[in-house]
Amino acid sequence: MKRVLFVIDSLNSGGAEKSLISLLTLFDYSKYKVDLLLFSKQGLYLPLLPKQVRLLEVPDSVKSYEEGIRKLIADRKFKTLFNKMMLYIAHRQNIQRKRKHHAQINWRWMADRIAKLDTTYDAAIAYSQGIPTYFVAEKVHAAKKFCWINTDYRAAQYDKKFDAPFYARFQNIVAVSDVNKEVFTAEMPEAAGKTKVVYDIVSTAMISAMALQKGGFEHDCDGTRILTIGRLVESKGYDLAIEACIRLKEKGYRFVWYIIGEGPLKEELERSIKSNGLNEHMKLLGTFHNPYTFLKQSDIYVQPSRFEGFGLAIAEARCLQKPVVATNFPVVHNQIKDRWNGLIVQMSGEALYEGIRELIDDPGLRDSIIQHLKIEDVGTENEIHKVYELIESNIDGAETQP
Structure with missing residues (x-):
């Protein structure tokens, strides 16, 4: 039985986290013994983790970076304290923030204090870019190493020179869509020959079954229910959603726009919703283990993102036959054919409004979609078989030991 390690930051809400849970739910545990390492042993999807997966303890060397200054001094962890202070300074230097992604800044000051794992694996998989990729490259002993790219690498603004030595240590790099691969290999051409596409796992049967469970909206909606699912971060385009919401209200449409997600923009969005008089029209619901009951009860799904790696929530909306309005980020064309199975609009609040308005006003178009x-x-x-092929493959040419 082969030993496989997956590494990801946490199981908080997000497309990569949800995709990993779906993959692990389908995994063949008669052939593989699976460990999972989280840098934060918590998250929305943690209760959904299959019982066959062994959840590793967060290494003490990682935990120490979460400790306060007084605790570090009391424990005489002076090197960690120094690195933490330098990390604090680095994140506040404009030149550092412009040159490097925040994960790269973190690893620069964390790496030498983080211990390597003792266990040797047959395969180690970093299931997202950033810290998980750096950790698997340098801190894990494995016969084979693979890493996932589940964001628009160019738009995320990683420093390619910083990343190149890490990606050189993986046998394969996995992109979650064709466009995702094109963007990454254009930025990292030396990795083009070993970059493959494995789509995020979308289980129609699981989503349909979960959509029938108890839950969903607690109150009736006198009008159209609009739903968006995603982390409350700038890349998801919630400012565009608010602009569209304002226009829908001005034009007298009866609707409520619900948002499922948490993130650093929550307070800012709450202020914007209140200041624009949208309290009755836009609702931040938080996060749920099962968002599919809400999705099933919605009329229109809207994805106002500036960029995505795949767009997992769009796929989930398609599973439940919900008309989608999405902005014109590059990878959206992997899933949506404009005016056939959804609407693709320009990346502006006005264009979002027009797309939503058209679906509300034109029942023929909505029914056709x-x-x-x-x-x-x-x-x-079936994409899981590609993962098995990676694990079982005989590949040479990449460094696998830390």
């Missing part, structure tokens, strides 16, 4: 969605095969469960 729903009929096309009913005949689509959205499920990507």
Whole structure:
């Protein structure tokens, strides 16, 4: 039985986290013994982790970076204290923030204080870019190493020179869409030959079953229910959603726009919703283990993102035959054919408003999109066989030891 390690920051809400849970739910535990390392042993999806997966303890050397200054002094962890102070300074230097992604700044000052894992694995998988990738490259002993790219690498603004030596140590790099691969290999051409596409796992059967469970909206909506799912971060385009919401209200449409997600922009969004008089029209719901009951009860799904790696929530909306309005980020074309199974609009609040307005006003277009969605095969469960192929493959040419 092969030993496989997955590494990801946490199991908080997010597309990569949800995709990993879906993958692990389908995994063949008669052939593989699976460990999971989280740098934060918590998260929305933690209760959904299959019982066959062994959740590793967060290494003490990682935990120490979460400790306060007084605790570090009391424990005489002076080198960690120094690194933590330098990390604090680095994040506040404009020149550092412009040159490097925050994960790269973190690793620069954390790496030498983080211990290597004792266990040797047959395969180690970094399931997102940034810290998990750096950790698997330098701190894990494994016969084979693979890493996932599940964001728009160019838009995320990673420093390519910093990343290149890390990616050189992986046998394969996995992009979660064709466009995702094109963007990454254009930025990192030396990795083009070993970069493959494995789509995020979307289980139509699981989503449909969970959508029928108890839950969902607690109150009736006198009008159209609009839903957006995603972390409350700038890349998700919630400012554009608020602009569209303002226009819908001005034009007298009856609707409520619900948002499922948490993140650093929550307070800012709450202030914007209040200051624009949208309290009755835009609701921040928080996060849920099962968002599919809400999705099933919605009329329109909206994705106002500036960029995505794949767009997992769009795939989930398609599974439940919900008309989608999405902004024109590059990877959206992997899933949506404009006016066939959804609407693709320009990246502005006005364009979002026009797309939503058209779906509300034109029941013929809405019904046509729903009929096309009913005949689509959205499920990507078979992608797990590509993961097995990676684990079982015989690949030479990349450094695998820390």
